[in-house]
Amino acid sequence: xxxxxxxxxxxxxxxxxxxxxxxxxxxxxxxxLVTWVFLMLGREAARLGPPMTRPLAxxxxxxxxxxxxxxxxxMAGYVIGDVHDRDLFLHSVKAYVLLAIVSCLIVVGPDxxxxxxxxxxxxxxxxxxxxxxxxxxxxxxxxxxxxDPWYWERFxxxxxxxxxxxxxxxxxxxxxLHLAELAPRAGGKVAxxxxxIVPVYVGRLSMSDSFALVLAFSVxxxxxxxxxxxxxxxxxxxxxxxxxxxxxxxxxGVIAAAPxxxxxxxxxVDTARFVxxxxxxxxxxxxxxRFGIWAAAIDRGLESAMLGLGPGPHLKNPFQIDMGPxxxxxxxxxxxxxxxxxxxxxxHNTLLDLFTQSGLIGLLSVAGLGAVVLAGTWxxxxxxxxxxxxxxxxxxxxxxxxxxPIVWFAIAMCLVAGSTARQSSPRIES
Numbered sequence: 001x002x003x004x005x006x007x008x009x010x011x012x013x014x015x016x017x018x019x020x021x022x023x024x025x026x027x028x029x030x031x032x033l034v035t036w037v038f039l040m041l042g043r044e045a046a047r048l049g050p051p052m053t054r055p056l057a058x059x060x061x062x063x064x065x066x067x068x069x070x071x072x073x074x075m076a077g078y079v080i081g082d083v084h085d086r087d088l089f090l091h092s093v094k095a096y097v098l099l100a101i102v103s104c105l106i107v108v109g110p111d112x113x114x115x116x117x118x119x120x121x122x123x124x125x126x127x128x129x130x131x132x133x134x135x136x137x138x139x140x141x142x143x144x145x146x147x148d149p150w151y152w153e154r155f156x157x158x159x160x161x162x163x164x165x166x167x168x169x170x171x172x173x174x175x176x177l178h179l180a181e182l183a184p185r186a187g188g189k190v191a192x193x194x195x196x197i198v199p200v201y202v203g204r205l206s207m208s209d210s211f212a213l214v215l216a217f218s219v220x221x222x223x224x225x226x227x228x229x230x231x232x233x234x235x236x237x238x239x240x241x242x243x244x245x246x247x248x249x250x251x252x253g254v255i256a257a258a259p260x261x262x263x264x265x266x267x268x269v270d271t272a273r274f275v276x277x278x279x280x281x282x283x284x285x286x287x288x289x290r291f292g293i294w295a296a297a298i299d300r301g302l303e304s305a306m307l308g309l310g311p312g313p314h315l316k317n318p319f320q321i322d323m324g325p326x327x328x329x330x331x332x333x334x335x336x337x338x339x340x341x342x343x344x345x346x347x348h349n350t351l352l353d354l355f356t357q358s359g360l361i362g363l364l365s366v367a368g369l370g371a372v373v374l375a376g377t378w379x380x381x382x383x384x385x386x387x388x389x390x391x392x393x394x395x396x397x398x399x400x401x402x403x404x405p406i407v408w409f410a411i412a413m414c415l416v417a418g419s420t421a422r423q424s425s426p427r428i429e430s
Contacts, residue, residue, distance in 0.1 A: 003036060003039055003040065003043075004118070004119055004122055005122070006032050006033075006035055006036040006039070007032075007033070007036045007106070007119065008119065008122045008123050008126050009028070009029070009032040009126070010029050010030070010031075010032035010033035010035075010036055010405065011029075011033075011123060011405050011406045011409050012029070012123065012126060012127050012130055012168070012406070013027065013028045013029030013032060013130075013158075014027075014029030014030060014033065014404065014405045014406065015029070015158075015159050015164045015165065015167070015168045015404065015406065016028070016029060016157070016158035016159060017158075017159055017160040017164065018146065018147045018148070018156075018158050018159060018160055019144075019147070019158055022146070025091060029405075030098075033098065033102060033405060034098070036102075036105075037098070037101055037102060037105065040105045040108075041101075041105070044105075044108065050108035050109060051108075051109075051110060053107065053108075053109075053110065053112065053419070054419045055107040055112065055412070055415045055416045055419050056104060056107050056108060058369070058372060058415060059100075059103055059104050059107060059412070059415070060104060062365055062366075062368075062369045063100040063103075063104070065361065065365045066096075066100075066358065066362060066365050066366070067096075067100075068361065069308065069358035069359060069361035069362035069365060070096070070308070070310060070311055070357060070358045070362060071310075072307050072308065072358070072359065072361065073304065073307055073308025073309050073310045073311075073357055073358045073359055073362070074309075074310030074311070075307075075310075076304045076305065076307035076308060076309065076310075076359070077304065077308075077309035077310045077314075080303070080304065082304075082309050082310075082314070084309065084310070084312055084313075084314060085312060085313070085344050088312040088313055088344060089310065089311055089312040091312070092311035092312045092357075092403070093311050095403045096311065096403075098405075099402075099403065099405060099408050102405055102408060103408040103409075103411065103412055106408070106409060106412040107412050107415065107416050112416045112420075113416050113417060113419075113420035116412065116413050116416050116417070117179075117182075117417075119409075119413075120175055120178070120179055120413060121179060121192075123172070123175070123409065124172055124175055124176050124179060124192065124195045124196075125195055127168070127172040127195070127198075127199065128172070128194075128195040128198040128199070131157070131169070131172075131198045131199060131202045132198060134149060134157035134158055134165075134202070135157075135201075135202065135205075137149050137157070137158075138150060138155055138157065138205075144158075153207065154205075154206055154207045154208075155202065155205035155206050155207070156206065157202070162206040162207065162208055163206070163208055163210065163399055164404075165202065165203075165206050165208075166203050166206045166208035166210060166211040166395075167395060167399065167401060167404060167406070167407070168199070168406055169199035169200070169202050169203035169206070169211060170199075170203065170211060170214050170391050170392065170395055171388070171392070171406050171407070171409075171410050172195070172196070172198075172199040173196050173199040173200050173203065173215075174218065174384065174387055174388040174391050175384075175388060175410065175413070176192045176193065176195045176196030176199070177192075177193075177196060177222070177384045177387065177388075178382065178384025178385050178387075178388060179192035179195075179384075180192035180193045180196070180384075181382075181383060181384045182384075200215070203215075209398075210394070210395050210397075210398045210399060211395070213394060213395075214391045214394050214395055217390070217391070217394055218387050218390065218391050221387060221390060222383060222384075222387045225381075225383040225386060225387065226383055228381075229381045229383060290348065290398075293315055293345065293346075293347050293348065294347055294349060294352055296315050296316075296347070297315060297347035297349070297352040297353065297355060297356050298352065298355070300314050300315065300356045301352075301355040301356050301359060301360075304356075304359060305359075306355075306359045306360040307359040307360075307361075308354075308355065308356060308357045308358040308359035308361075308362060309356055309357065310357060310358075311357055312357070313344050313345055313346045313353075314356045314357070315345040315346065315347060315356070316345060317344070317345050346400050347400070348398060348399055348400060349396070349397060349398065349399075349400070350366070350396035350397070350399070350400050350401055350402055351363055351366070351367070351396070353400045354366055354402070366402065369411070370389065370393065372415070373389055373411055373414045373415045373418065374386065374389045374390075374414075375418070376414065376415060376417070376418020376419060376421075377389060377414050377417065377418045379418070379421075380417065380418050380421030381421075382414075382417055382418065382421065385413065385414045385417055385418070388410055388413075388414060389410075389411075389414055392407060392410060392411075
């Protein structure tokens with residue numbers, strides 16, 4: 001139980017970067033994770049090593065390929081004379097090493113499936129509690145020295161920026177959906193959904209457009225997945241019949257809703273302007289910056305012959321930022337990197353950032369791991385976990401998320417659950 005608590009605290013507090021002592025790159029979350037790693041390594045050493053399971057083998061292969069890709073990128077960068085920030089390079093190296101160890105240790109053990117299910121309940125319940133405390137801090141009920149839970153109108157809690165908090169909320173909300181789906185009793189379903197309401201509320205307070213996009217995308221896809229599960233061959237139940245009625249009613253519903261298309265489009269435009277958190281000039285400028293850095297990331301990846309340039313950021317500040325933001329709010333944005341002669345800007349897109357770091361090999365390794373995990377949850381009809389992976393993929397289109405421990409807990413959870421269902425499927429079908 002102590003090990004589980006240490007891991008849960010490490011995962012949840014790793015995004016609480018405002019709790020880090022001033023000037024230090026680590027905080028309570030990282031300390032909890034490192035403590036858990038040392039205790040787990042000692043336990044596994046006493047057991048003469050963990051048994052080789054399919055999830056562990058998949059992660060070991062992935063991290064081996066990923067390490068080769070990052071090393072190749074580092075050598076390619078050296079050959080072409082790439083100049084990078086040494087501190088950011090070392091920071092990324094340390095982060096990847098820690099994440100590789102943590103993700104592999106999470107899946108060890110023959111009973112990893114049941115253990116991770118219990119861990120998910122612990123993470124979701126503790127996460128909801130921590131988010132409530134952050135809400136209380138944000139509305140002045142409690143105060144924490146050195147923590148500013150708001151960045152203008154955006155809620156960021158204990159994180160340094162609102163997007164970190166939004167990513168945590170994505171994982172907690174969709175993981176709660178999975179737990180509610182599998183809970184055998186009504187009480188468990190209600191408890192899981194109650195825990196899921198808190199991250200949804202906090203995620204909306206963060207005003208993250210990526211979080212809103214994940215929610216908007218997840219709801220219809222989840223309903224489609226449930227219809228697939230309820231109407232699979234060999235099932236003839238009232239629920240299946242209802243599902244078929246819904247399927248047959250969809251064309252009629254689309255025809256009936258056609259007159260509302262224009263109104264919905266206008267509302268979408270208003271929503272897009274709202275989440276842009278700025279005037280029209282700021283919105284256009286933000287889009288220009290994003291497309292510009294994506295193009296720059298592709299160019300940098302091609303410049304290295306698609307081998308990458310090694311860990312760390314490799315893009316120069318967009319000239320729009322160097323010239324100065326239009327609005328006072330954007331000028332004080334803590335997400336903007338410091339102006340420097342060294343490249344310290346990221347593409348804010350996971351695949352493109354990996355393309356600049358580890359080239360085509362690194363990009364394909366992460367995409368391949370995601371495909372393996374998603375195939376496992378899809379075949380096992382674990383709709384909540386399938387939506388979790390899809391939600392992370394959507395969020396990763398606008399942020400670099402592979403350095404966050406909570407993401408690797410979600411990946412490990414999905415990988416183990418899919419493998420466990422695969423092993424037990426003959427017994428279930430019989």
